[in-house]
Amino acid sequence: MPELAEAAKKTKAWACYDCGKCTATCPIARVGGSYSPRRHVLATNLGQQREIVENNTLFTCLTCSLCDRRCPAQVTYTELVRDLRELSHGHGVEPECPHGGALQSVMRMMAKGGTQQNRMGWLSQDLKTESAKGQVFYWTGCTMYYDAFFPEFQVKTLEGTRSAVRLMNKLGINPVVSPDERCCGHDLLWNGDRKSFELLAEHNVKLVANSGAELLVTSCAECLRTWKVDYEPFFGAKPPRIVHVTEYLAEHLPDLKFDTDRAAGTGPDGDGSRGPVRVTYQDPCRLGRHLGIYFAPRQLLEALPGVELSEMRRSEAAAICCAGGTWSNCDRFAKQIQVERLREARATGAQVLVTACPKCQVHFRCAMKDPNLGGEIEIEMRDVVELVDQAVGQK
Amino acid sequence: MTTGAKRPKRQTAKRTPPKAPPPWDPSIVVFACNWCSYAGADTAGVSRIQHQPHFRMIRVMCSGRIQPGFVLRAFEKGADGVLVSGCHFGDCHYIFGNERAVEQFEKTKEVVKLLGLEEGRLRLEWISAAEGVRFAQVINEFTDQVRTLGPSPWNGKRQQSVGRAAGQRPTTES
Structure with missing residues (x-):
């Protein structure tokens, strides 16, 4: 199979010496799933396309990249699984989406275009933005869709988005927030639908x-991740510099004036509780292992007055992912991973679980709704930016 | 004549002035629950109640099954309108399935609004098994509503049907 040989070459799968560390590391395999990255690497090297396409376990992978880290032969399994998914997509294999494919449909409709989305409804009066031209572009992502789609989990990912714009305003910048923005195509790409991804990439890069x-x-x-890595072939002569909001704020840390009385006095709930608030940080897989951004969010959290960061047992490069990367792999094993991770967060004694990716929030909040575990794994979730915004206060 | 009738020559077509584009008929997907709405459609059929035939019906066991994914997929595949129907409140065969349907429908509506699709393309109706007349009426109303909205942006026919004569309404037997 020429595609498989190509994929093996690109991802260095041929270097695999069958040690099985990937499978031993895999969060899915560790909680009892029968998933084996090694098997896919082996099948790729042997050119067994049928084994890969028909086995239908490709979409179990979280693409969290933990195995890539541990692989002694430096096989990039995450890239390999994406290539294999593209191959299967060509054979009509689609992930079994726990949301009935709703989000994938939304993304594909955006890829085809033709409507004017109403995605600016979240912008409140106090936020100042430009709609077309400007030095800084704020890429909102699809948080408004998540908040609309998951009302039962009280998902408030838009709060992080608003906070980010508010902080940029405080730094004297009115970012461009475009009504013509479309999904970045991340999930479609990782589900193997490269065609739709390319449509989105072209539109967004042009925008x-x-x-x-x-x-x-x-x-x-x-x-x-999509902008930094996957959009690279689509960029023209002068691509913009692309940063995460935590990196951006960390760069401007000296300019942020924290309201010390307010931040130290009250908890992030504003419930009036005294003393520092202990938080713990969940490294999103895309931000951490995929792009190596571990420091910026921690730097921000440590700079906040009245906030104490305590790390989970497995953090930074060893962090466990929220187990729901591409809207394609939610099952009982994913649930088990989420529950374990939430227990780990609770074990730090933290009151707030802070993250830097809206999807981590959606998935952990979903896991918290478990009727049998009750309050055992419940913990407040906020975005890093929300905490920074709170600490800066009205100043 | 043993070779059969000859085909008439196409000269006549040439003489007529260029025709207006053919009237456009929407493609509508109707989700109906097994116990009430689907039976309501049956009632309309056996009573020979006239209504517009531009919909495909998908039967599900309960309207509570109709999750956002179903509706959004229909739109993605080019449906111009989607009608979700079920039993009246209190009549659900599964006691509270239609209450779930409302929850799912509200979510779907939010997403459809965000996508910038006209709200009129999506509708929720309760139709009981006895309401054949009502079924026909809802279908007619909804079909007309969608027809005035025009083809959905994801309908492949959009390009050909621009400039169509709006408001034309062919009636056929159900």
């Missing part, structure tokens, strides 16, 4: 290029 922005800031870890 940002036309805005004349030199800097693109985003709050979503997945959008960041």
